[in-house]
Amino acid sequence: MLDAPTAHAWGVRLGHVTVMVHSGSLGTGHLAGTLALNLATSVYPKGLAHPANGFFPLLTGEQNAAALQGMRDALHTAGNFAAVNRLFLVLMATAVLQGTIGDCEFPLLYDAAHNFIWQEDEHWLQRKGATPARGYEAMQGTPFADTGELVLVPGSMGASSVVLAGQGHPQALHSASHGAGRKQARGEAMHAHEDEFRQFLHDFRVVTPIDWRRARADVRAQKLAELKQEAPFAYKGIGPVIQTLEQTGIARPVAELWLLLTVKGW
Numbered sequence: 001m002l003d004a005p006t007a008h009a010w011g012v013r014l015g016h017v018t019v020m021v022h023s024g025s026l027g028t029g030h031l032a033g034t035l036a037l038n039l040a041t042s043v044y045p046k047g048l049a050h051p052a053n054g055f056f057p058l059l060t061g062e063q064n065a066a067a068l069q070g071m072r073d074a075l076h077t078a079g080n081f082a083a084v085n086r087l088f089l090v091l092m093a094t095a096v097l098q099g100t101i102g103d104c105e106f107p108l109l110y111d112a113a114h115n116f117i118w119q120e121d122e123h124w125l126q127r128k129g130a131t132p133a134r135g136y137e138a139m140q141g142t143p144f145a146d147t148g149e150l151v152l153v154p155g156s157m158g159a160s161s162v163v164l165a166g167q168g169h170p171q172a173l174h175s176a177s178h179g180a181g182r183k184q185a186r187g188e189a190m191h192a193h194e195d196e197f198r199q200f201l202h203d204f205r206v207v208t209p210i211d212w213r214r215a216r217a218d219v220r221a222q223k224l225a226e227l228k229q230e231a232p233f234a235y236k237g238i239g240p241v242i243q244t245l246e247q248t249g250i251a252r253p254v255a256e257l258w259l260l261l262t263v264k265g266w
């Protein structure tokens with residue numbers, strides 16, 4: 001526990017098991033993004049050079065209202081899909097735990113979308129690789145009115161994750177990083193660190209839809225290559241990231257979640 005009163009208020013207790021689900025809309029969000037880009041390019045003034053950075057301005061004005069609404073609908077469909085996806089994943093995980101250890105409850109701590117676009121009054125706020133971390137002022141009327149928004153920052157398959165309370169930093173647009181961030185690109189991680197990877201598989205429990213220890217050689221090789229791209233050495237250390245969030249007043253650490261096992265499902 002790093003902030004016991006806040007942890008207590010949220011029902012987070014020493015010795016409790018937390019199920020953290022990290023999943024989005026799968027392909028739906030990508031489709032929505034592609035649709036948005038197609039809409040933005042289709043209404044971009046003809047004859048004007050496209051922006052060099054690939055960022056097209058948001059479609060405003062009466063003539064673009066239908067296109068903007070179409071984009072919002074697609075994004076919201078993807079967001080809804082992602083929320084239901086997380087709900088089913090958590091129901092499956094808790095059903096297995098209840099079936100195995102008997103009577104136990106898993107009250108919802110929080111569900112936070114990230115990689116999404118929010119409309120806030122007259123503005124649109126896009127978070128990519130970031131998660132909402134609103135302060136208590138913005139959380140009035142919610143269970144987080146006295147503490148600030150609950151923020152989850154996952155570490156990796158070999159590190160702790162951290163629960164924090166958002167402090168609504170205006171320069172960070174009321175957002176926090178939603179993880180440690182990659183140290184190595186997928187391709188780079190896949191082609192090195194063989195010894196470190198073996199050690200990781202030995203030291204940490206990773207469950208996948210197939211039992212890679214018994215799988216056919218080619219299926220096993222494919223699964224291990226996928227796992228290696230997301231092995232702990234591919235990510236930065238979570239410690240300095242949390243320290244930065246705290247020192248900058250973006251979010252204050254509330255509790256550390258020690259890793260028991262990871263289910264990597266794909």
Ligand SMILES: Nc1nc2c(ncn2[C@@H]2O[C@H](COP(=O)(O)O)[C@@H](O)[C@H]2O)c(=O)[nH]1
Binds near residue numbers: 157181
């Ligand atoms: N606890 C776990 N954290 C993980 C795992 N794989 C990645 N991560 C962390 O999440 C962030 C965000 O990941 P992204 O795929 O949405 O960009 C990443 O930076 C890591 O810190 C995991 O298996 N378990």
Ligand SMILES: [Mn+2]
Binds near residue numbers: 178
């Ligand atoms: Mn994510």
